[in-house]
Amino acid sequence: MSHASHHLERLALTVLQPGFAGTEAPDWVRRRIGEGLGSVGLFGRNIHSGDQVAALTAALRKEKEDILVAVDEEGGDVTRLEVGTGSSWPGNLALGVVDDPDLTRDVATGLGRDLARCGITFNWGPDADVNSNADNPVIGVRSFGADPELVARHTVAYVEGLQATGVAACVKHFPGHGDTAVDSHLGLPRVDATRELLAARDLLPFRAAIAAGAKAVMSAHIVLPAYDDTHPATLSRAILTGLLREELGFDGLIVTDGIEMGAIADTYGIADGTVRALAAGADAVCVGGGLCDEDTVVLLRDAIVAAVREGRLAEDRLADAARRVGELAAWTTSVAARGGPAGDHAVGLAAARRAIRVDGAFTPLSGPAHVLELTSQANIAVGDRTPWGVGAYLADALPGTTVARPGLRAFGLVDGQLAAAAGRPLVVVVRDLHRNISAADLLAGIVAARPDTVVVEMGLPYGDAQGLTRVSTHGAARVCGIAAAETLTGRTLG
CATH class of the missing domain: 3.40.50 (Rossmann fold)
Structure with missing residues (x-):
């Protein structure tokens, strides 16, 4: 393999966030980390106990000390760390009903300590969506509520509490999944709102989170004709680069929602979707909620390399994405709180009582x-x-x-x-x-x-x-x- 090919493959692996099967680190994952894989994602299938997850992440770090280990841990209904028992932490709606940002910050700190203790450094949360549609089939109690100002102040508190533990926060689902009646896991939602409405409602929590120093933002697989009538936000340069980077001034990591979700996979396919997302401005591609094998990682790696060679993806865009992954990984290493005490679960129960x-x-x-x-x-x-x-x-x-x-x-x-x-x-x-x-x-x-x-x-x-x-x-x-x-x-x- 030529030096140029090796370099491109390494960059391509750096921007992938794949999942895998099992409660131990598979040989193929460890090998790909050595070849440049920048992140892995953990799901319920990977988790048996806190000690087991700590051993798993320690094994991954023997290959690469600053590997980003991500998880979808919102507390409440969406829990991975406590998938078998139910969460010790109430979710966003309960916290929004109480409307005490100090409590929200304390809950996020406790949850962050639980994650950090297990060696997890990147949380695909909190959910910053404004739940403006009560019939929303995928957000609901995952949102702090229907009031943009309330959602904004609690998103900020959650980001601050989580990141104080050394776990990077990833606010989602940009630019807002709250006004949908379709689940993007299954289809491609469309939000026919004006730019003015989006700015006053959906974008408000993201602006606040960016100002509070959120390390990452996750894109939504939804079409917003006010910005792009053709592509979902995950694949839209107008939204990821024009709106998020340039207008809102976000300089952290942009990660996609699961690229194998129906909204992308059934419309573009995961390989083309991955390339389009990176070209649009995404820095990391999440895959693995359903697809979690080595063949998928190789498929996406090779699709990225081919796109660079064919001129469909600029090499400097790929290099910039990989740089941002590296910068976030370096931050998690500098503030790591791994091996510390678990969160105070009494705080979680007290919060649930108040809700x-x-x-x-x-x-x-x-x-x-x-x-x-x-x-x-x-x-x-x-x-x-x-x-x-x-x-x-x-x-x-x-x-x-x-x-x-x-x-x-x-x-x-x-x-x-x-x-x-x-x-x-x-x-x-x-x-x-x-x-x-x-x-x-x-x-x-x-x-x-x-x-x-x-x-x-x-x-x-x-x-x-x-x-x-x-x-x-x-x-x-x-x-x-x-x-x-x-x-x-x-x-x-x-």
Whole structure:
């Protein structure tokens, strides 16, 4: 191989952020790190325990001390570090409801300490989207709320708290994924908003985060005709370079959302999408939520090298991207807090308690209840491996409590659950009820027969409670479930 070819391949590997399978570092990942791979991404499939992740990241660093180890750890519903148990930290909506930036900063610091202790140096978070569309299928409780000013101040607090632990923050999904009704994991959303509206609403938190020193920004796979009627933001030079770099003055790392997501893969393919993203101004390409093998890394590396040779991607653009990856890696090394204490999880539970809101008349449960948890399909970012709900905590607190999680199409569900709850309090747990027609219909039938039903909403509470007794947690993190059970029983459980 010529020196020029070796140099291009090294640059191409530097700008990739791939995932991999398993809870140990595969040989191919270690070999590619030696060849220049600049980052790796960890997902739930890579995580068994904190000590195991620390051993994994230590093995990666034997190949390259400043390898960027990234994870999608938002706390709340989107957790990777606690994928098997549920998060010790409430998510953004709960923090936005409390609206105490000092608390948000403390939660981010605690979560950052958990990450740093495991050797993770780059967090694909926080979510800075303004959730202006309540029907949004992918943001919802991941957002601090619908008020741009509130989202901005909490995004800043989160960035400050996280980066104080030596973990780089990556605000997402630029220039704003809050006003969409399509999940970009599955399709290509379009936001028909004017530049004036985008500036006053969606861009406000990103401006604030940039001013606060956020190290990275993640692009959204959405089309914004006000800036580019043809390309999604991830592939748009007008948005990544013109808007983010030049207008907003961001000088840190621009990383793409998962390039294998449907919005890109089904429209451009991952190889062409990768090249287009780099040409548009992205510095790192995230891949691996679904694709996590060596062949994918080689495919993307070779596509980047070919694009440079064919003149579709300028070599100095690729070199500039690689330089920014190196600069961020150097920053994480200079401020590394690896091996320190875990975060104070009491802060997370206290925050979840403060986020509880109760509508309607309510008397704490004094004896065993029947709990019906109406499941709903989680979006891909949340995943389906993380437990959620209230029933397990109520069963511990009130022996004799029964918990049911039938499928929503179960025959005779309403009658069967009413029979199971006869003579006992009935608690129905839901998640984003306003977007779950089947669950809403079932709940209506139950409440008609049992007006004393207590509803626990663990998603985005929508509208008023319409006469129901409703306990809203503003997220489905483990600590949110504990806090709801405490409210229902009038006891301290955590």
